[in-house]
Amino acid sequence: MTFEPPQRLVRTLGETYGDAVAAKWLGELPDATQVAVSRRKLDVERVQSPGGRSSLVLLVRQQDGTPAALKVAPPFARPDLERAALAHWNGWGTAQLLDGASADGSLLLERLRPEVxxxxxxxxxxxxxxxxxxxxxxxxxxxxxxxxxxxxxxxxxxxxxxxxxxxxxxxxxxxxxxxxxxxxxxxxxxxxxxxxxxxxxxxxxxxxxxxxxxxxxxxxxxxxxxxxxxxxxxxxxxxxxxxxxxxxxxxxxxxxxxxxxxxxxxxxxxxxxxxxxxxxxxxxxxxxxxxxxxxxxxxxxx
Known part of the structure; x- marks a missing residue:
């Protein structure tokens, strides 16, 4: 999958975790994103920009056409903790988590209105x-x-x-x-x-x-x-x-x-x-x- 990661993501990862660590993960990001998309059989609409500060966010559609958001984060940003919290809230006040545990640091979420x-x-x-x-x-x-x-x-x-x-x-x-x-x-x-x-x-x-x-x-x-x-x-x-x-x-x-x-x-x-x-x-x-x-x-x- 070919895309340019949003500059806010590049800058924040470098400031928070160091340029070398950020560059390594960003270099792996296209392949990791393709794996996450293919595994769920998603259709990608676009990369959300400016998007997240510690993750890539893609606006996607599931197999049945339902809109969703795919969030791909590095392991050092602890997406597992975000997943655990979202699962516990179960959509009460937050975006709903749409799939179970994932080993690749990605989360499939309810599509909200990112522009609002x-x-x-x-x-x-x-x-x-x-x-x-x-x-x-x-x-x-x-x-x-x-x-x-x-x-x-x-x-x-x-x-x-x-x-x-x-x-x-x-x-x-x-x-x-x-x-x-x-x-x-x-x-x-x-x-x-x-x-x-x-x-x-x-x-x-x-x-x-x-x-x-x-x-x-x-x-x-x-x-x-x-x-x-x-x-x-x-x-x-x-x-x-x-x-x-x-x-x-x-x-x-x-x-x-x-x-x-x-x-x-x-x-x-x-x-x-x-x-x-x-x-x-x-x-x-x-x-x-x-x-x-x-x-x-x-x-x-x-």
Whole structure:
């Protein structure tokens, strides 16, 4: 199968896993995709672009003509965990998984409307719909689940932040220290352990046929709901930074979101700080200076 992988996929894999690892998998991707398509006897319509950040997404049709989406991901992106989470949710708030276990890292999913995400709505409506979607995902994890905890995931991220801190400018270093201190306090006694999306934001919620909105692209983790909301808080961060009332608007957003979903305000604020600083430091490390500085400015308001 001949195609050009979307540039967002190429860039993100290189930044996250290293250029050599990414290049090796991308070189194997056409053959792996052909195997996944042939095994299911699918008709390929097109590659979705910009598509996913850690997987190739093809819009396909099954043998009976039913539209679907085929997602092909590298093993180091742990598609097995996404499969396990989607199977547990069974279409409740998320795209439906359409086939069983696969050894090749591919997932056949219900076709949603990739061109329509919550970003197409006015901000207030988008946040309301996002809240209604994410609350459906917060369920008890399956027994003997394979998912890591928020504490485990953020421990790795904290180590990477400490390693980078030595080269950070004083303002950024102060934010790193504050974010690490917030995390250390938050992981001591989490109020709950539920299954989380792990990377929930407006662009991860797409229009659908059987429900107005369904979530896609989970990076499942087990922990408290405030962690899941923390990424959503900074959606449309460019608009917040551009506004003269950005700091006060951000605080109001945190409070409204916490209150509407019965989450502790202080815990949501703490996880929002940690996740924003971690993303900002990671962006700077990858050479995306504008993104990194934007996120750190946002974090400074918290």
């Amino acid at each position: 995400s919550l970003h197409s709505l006015p901000e207030a409506k988008a946040l309301l719909e996002a809240a209604g979607t994410v609350r459906r995902l917060w369920v008890e994890p399956p027994a003997d689940h394979p998912f890591e905890t928020v504490e485990e995931r953020t421990a790795r991220q904290a180590d990477a932040m400490r390693a980078t801190a030595g080269t950070a400018e004083p303002d950024a270093l102060a934010l790193v220290d504050a974010a690490l201190a917030a995390r250390a306090e938050l992981v001591v006694s989490p109020p709950e352990l539920v299954l989380l999306h792990g990377n929930f934001r407006q662009s991860k919620v797409l229009g659908a046929e059987r429900s107005p909105w369904l979530a896609v692209g989970p990076e499942p983790v087990v922990g408290e709901r405030a962690y899941d909301l923390a990424r959503l808080v900074r959606d449309r961060v460019e608009d917040l930074v551009a506004a003269a009332v950005g700091p006060s608007s951000t605080r109001r957003r945190v409070n409204r979101m916490a209150d509407s979903l019965d989450v502790d305000r202080a815990r949501l604020l703490g996880w929002t700080l940690f996740r924003a600083v971690e993303s900002g430091v990671r962006a700077l490390r990858a050479g995306r200076r504008q993104d990194g500085e934007l996120l750190l400015e946002f974090a400074g308001w918290l």
